[in-house]
Amino acid sequence: MIAVVAFALILTLCVNDHAEGAEYRVAVIMGLDETAFEGTLSGFQEELKKQGIKIYYDIYRIKGDPEKAREAILRIKTSQANLILCLGSLAADAAAKEITNIPILATLCLRLDAIKKAPNATGISLEIPLETQFKWVQRIAKDTKTVGVIYSNDENHKKVEAAARVASGMGMKLEAQEVSTPQDVTQALEKLSKKADILWTIADNLLSNPQIVKGIMLFSFKNKLPVIGLSLEWVKAGALYSLDWDYKDLGEQCGELAQKILGGASPSSLPPASPRKLTYSLNLNTAGQMKLNIAEELRHGAHKVAL
DSSP states (O other), X not given: OHHHHHHHHHHHHHHHTOOTTOEEEEEXXXXXXXXXXXXXXXXXXXXXHHTXXXXXXXXXXXXXXXXXXXXXXXXXXXXXXXXXXXXXXXXHHHHHHHOSSSOEEEEEESOOHHHHHOTTEEEEEOOOOHHHHHHHHHHHSTTOOEEEEEEOHHHXXXXXXXXXXXXXXXXXXXXXXXXXXXXXXXXXXXXXXXXXXXXXXXXOGGGOOHHHHHHHHHHHHHHTOOEEESSHHHHHTTOSEEEEEOHHHHHHHHHHHHHHHHTTOOGGGSXXXXXXXXXXXXXXXXXXXXXXXXXXXXXXXXSEEEO
């Protein structure tokens, strides 16, 4: 009897450790065809290859189209996928809503609300902790006393409240201006220019319109109000800096989670995590125009430096 139990235990351990010759199928739902998405997928594939795990990939490129997301989900339901890798919020939300019998691993999402509610899912959020964001304000614009932010109430009220507490605890003040329509943005900027030392931007559907972004950047230059951008694209457009993630390492981190899931671990036993490596981009031309002195070590450490 003992021998039988011991044999069963050994067999279980072998299966959970990817028995030699085992093959797996991973369905990848690519939300967008962008550098961050491609880099993450590349890191994921390299990590699993490095571990000697044989994977067959079915890649669905939905290009931000909800209809293509639905089509991908229908095809995955009838496939033999052992794991679904969701890159982007649209992919993650669609999979978590429709699929309950296949493990789901999601990333490239600012929030993982749908994933947290699904017992068959886990992931890595792209949301940068508030404490980290304000530490970087103090590193790059060290004389900052007041941070300005524009937000819409429905989407970001709680986040702004939390940010105000964090900023206060770090010796800064958060000056927030709520807007309800795109037309409110100019007036909000006018008010902030009289009080804030720097403008912190947050992901907000109301403010994502390219014309609004362009208006914010023009106001920034005219009024010498530096902007913390949401991405490298913002820095190229004139924002002082932005924080971002190392997407290849993010993919490798996802690969490590995938290895555990394919080895038998339940996604619910793997809490959602944050990426391990933070990068940042600087616009030294903007820094010069705003008369900001950026430390040499920060110049050298930047992932991208816009001149």
